[in-house]
Amino acid sequence: MxxxxxxxxxxxxxxxxxxxxxxxxxxxxxxxxxxxxxxxxxxxxxxxxxxxxxxxxxxxxxxxxxxxxxxxxxxxxxxxxxxLNRRRDIKDGTTTQVLSTILDSKLREDLERLKKIRAHRGLRHYWGQFACERPAHENYWQKGPHCRCVEEKVISYLHKAVMK
The missing domain is CATH 1.10.8.50 (Helicase, Ruva Protein; domain 3)
Structure with missing residues (x-):
């Protein structure tokens, strides 16, 4: 067709x-x-x-x-x-649909406000950590060059080299 x-x-x-x-x-x-x-x-x-x-x-x-x-x-x-995606705005209390570039500026304003009042979520954003309270160990053992499986292989290789 x-x-x-x-x-x-x-x-x-x-x-x-x-x-x-x-x-x-x-x-x-x-x-x-x-x-x-x-x-x-x-x-x-x-x-x-x-x-x-x-x-x-x-x-x-x-x-x-x-x-x-x-x-x-x-x-x-x-x-x-x-x-709508912006209910009860902090500044003016209105409910609107935020679109396009205004969405980016509103998100930046919200994060700056959270950092200014030293809220936990704002501080986590500032430090570059997960802001949604996810445990840090979830991805630690599975990803990256220092994951558990790689460390175990290195340890077993070193152990075999020492035993010879």
């Missing part, structure tokens, strides 16, 4: 400072934007009345603008608060 391309097919779309593959279907193409996952992209397509079976390169300029409008203002299109 071959794909018949329409006459105005765009192979690479530029949406919200992100290159989007025009060959992918719209919901999966939108996931290339930071802050947009599969579920949110499906909800955006439903609210914008765009078929999820359509390719991203087949979108018109009006449909692209409608998608951007729904993504930036999800509350106006009655997408529930629990669906």
């Amino acid at each position: 071959s794909l018949v391309l329409p006459e105005r097919f765009i192979h690479i779309l530029r949406v919200m400072n992100t290159n989007i593959d025009g060959n992918a279907k719209v919901p999966y193409a939108l996931t290339a934007i930071k802050g947009v996952g599969r579920r949110f992209s499906h909800a955006v397509c439903r609210k914008a009345d765009i078929s999820i079976h359509k390719r991203a390169g087949e979108l018109t300029a009006e449909e692209t603008d409608k998608l951007i409008n729904v993504m930036t203002n999800p509350k106006q299109y009655k997408i529930p608060d629990w669906f």
Whole structure:
């Protein structure tokens, strides 16, 4: 089965400072934007009345603008608060969907705030350790040049060399 391309097919779309593959279907193409996952992209397509079976390169300029409008203002299109990725912001208390480069700046602000108040998670980020309280020994024995299996082989080799 071959794909018949329409006459105005765009192979690479530029949406919200992100290159989007025009060959992918719209919901999966939108996931290339930071802050947009599969579920949110499906909800955006439903609210914008765009078929999820359509390719991203087949979108018109009006449909692209409608998608951007729904993504930036999800509350106006009655997408529930629990669906958004930034609930009850520390500074202003609002619930929003943070996208693209704003997501990076918000994450940096949060980490700086955690470091400033000397929270445990902020200090772990500062030190470059795991911040999710994972035990340190989990990967210690399995990875790296000093893993347990390598050390045992070296010890057994040295032991055999000494015994000769």
